[in-house]
């Protein structure tokens with residue numbers, strides 16, 4: 103009886119959908135001869151910030167946490183299970199931290215005293231463990247100095263949680279002076295939560311520093327480089343720019359904790375570690391072991407931009423600490439060093455190798471300039487204090503580098519007093535590009551596809567620098583990267599693209615999150631120590647970025663832009679290089695919608711493709727178990743004469759593509 107009823111309801115609902123589809127006739131028009139605006143190559147980019155273990159513990163492939171004993175607690179991340187401190191009967195040995203005298207950037211090393219042969223062990227726990235893959239090789243580096251006694255070798259092993267050995271190597275000590283030793287470990291098993299165990303042969307005292315371990319198989323095979331799978335996900339998006347290093351991390355909770363790029367270049371062992379500002383930002387997600395090693399520093403960011411074929415977009419502190427935290431301000435008369443940092447950065451990126459900073463770039467292996475074109479002044483600053491500082495920065499930068507494009511900020515919210523004030527002042531100052539941020543509910547995104555329609559075409563250009571639909575509330579730990587959020591962003595993005603004349607750069611934020619080390623959700627890419635996947639939001643970004651086009655065309659419904667009428671959104675573009683017509687359609691209704699796109703002007707090949715991104719439920723998410731649950735399905739699509747007639751599935755994002763003839 104119950105089964106029959108369910109069957110009836112199912113049949114009725116199919117009938118209803120079919121009828122509804124026929125009743126919803128949407129006739130769209132695209133004029134292929136009418137280029138409305140050029141679409142900037144920078145239109146879709148990526149925003150990188152070291153939040154959620156995105157750099158240390160993530161993209162930067164170092165596997166040892168606190169490798170140089172520089173955290174506030176020099177032994178954070180290190181365990182001595184049977185040291186004198188823990189095992190009173192054994193007295194096997196102990197390590198203690200020592201301060202280098204006179205080295206301000208690499209402050210600590212440790213002194214290990216091995217008392218007897220009862221098994222002293224020093225273990226590093228990695229970033230929530232270490233991901234190792236069967237048969238893969240890992241490069242080890244240790245700086246050591248024998249002090250006294252007769253320690254002959256250092257033994258290094260991968261172990262699992264039961265203590266089973268999963269690969270090992272040995273270093274034979276040859277000097278009582280500081281010496282760098284290298285070796286390799288090969289993993290005998292795949293394990294997501296491995297650790298490194300260090301033991302010693304012989305007794306005595308030995309000093310250790312910079313114990314570092316990287317997979318050999320990094321992005322582009324670079325020594326001590328970046329995690330290959332994570333860069334690949336970025337590369338596959340074909341981003342137009344890479345914004346770095348954030349985000350609030352630029353500002354710091356205090357001025358002292360701001361991001362200082364000069365401390366992130368040169369030899370890694372001399373890069374001074376700093377507490378990560380996200381370490382204890384959220385009481386719901388404390389990560390007290392989150393520090394910045396700056397192994398991924400400004401040189402590496404520039405190199406990554408180059409690898410991705412993306413414009414580098416560094417954002418610098420403008421002398422204001424995060425206004426949500428201390429809001430510390432550098433007095434105007436003391437701003438010079440901050441401005442000098444900006445000027446020196448341009449020299450570091452673009453200067454000849456004879457200039458002081460160009461020389462450092464050269465010494466790091468990149469004699470050719472990075473061809474930096476953009477620089478950002480401040481992140482989410484607001485109020486007169488920002489405008490006053492921005493003015494001085496902008497003048498100094500333009501005086502010395504007139505072609506440099508400066509990005510300014512409009513604060514943390516996309517409306518309200520801070521926003522209005524910032525915009526008004528920046529307009530008066532003829533700012534070139536203004537950064538806007540919006541972390542809003544999915545409905546806001548669906549309602550705001552026409553946000554930029556009325557923006558002044560002659561005013562500053564827009565950098566939609568941080569945005570993401572929040573399924574619960576801003577910064578709520580319950581937010582999900584669900585299909586409703588991604589679909590709503592897809593709808594909103596039609597509005598970004600339709601306004602390519604004024605919107606020049608856009609990026610989702612934040613970019614990456616470690617499954618166990620995150621502070622902020624949602625995030626575009628999730629990873630653990632072995633695997634990674636792109637969320638539904640990633641798929642939307644990727645579809646836009648890899649189908650960008652060069653020329654915006656008009657697409658209309660009843661003569662008007664398609665901004666949500668009948669829950670329908672649309673944008674159209676031509677790619678003059680690939681000779682393609684690209685039509686993006688978003689249906690945010692729970693029903694199939696029939697759409698006819700009438701093509702005017704130039705001819706196109708009648709056989710094209712259709713890519714459909716959708717999912718059964720708005721609450722669906724991609725995950726480590728089902729990483730491709732929400733991913734585009736592509737098939738052949740045929741025109742009917744000069745019409746593209748398509749039934750848009752309920753809650754779907756569709757791209758139609760045809761070759762221009």
Ligand code: AHR
Nearest residue numbers: 348349350351482611612
């Ligand atoms: O993306 C996370 C944070 O959100 C960024 O650091 C900040 O700019 C914004 O408030």
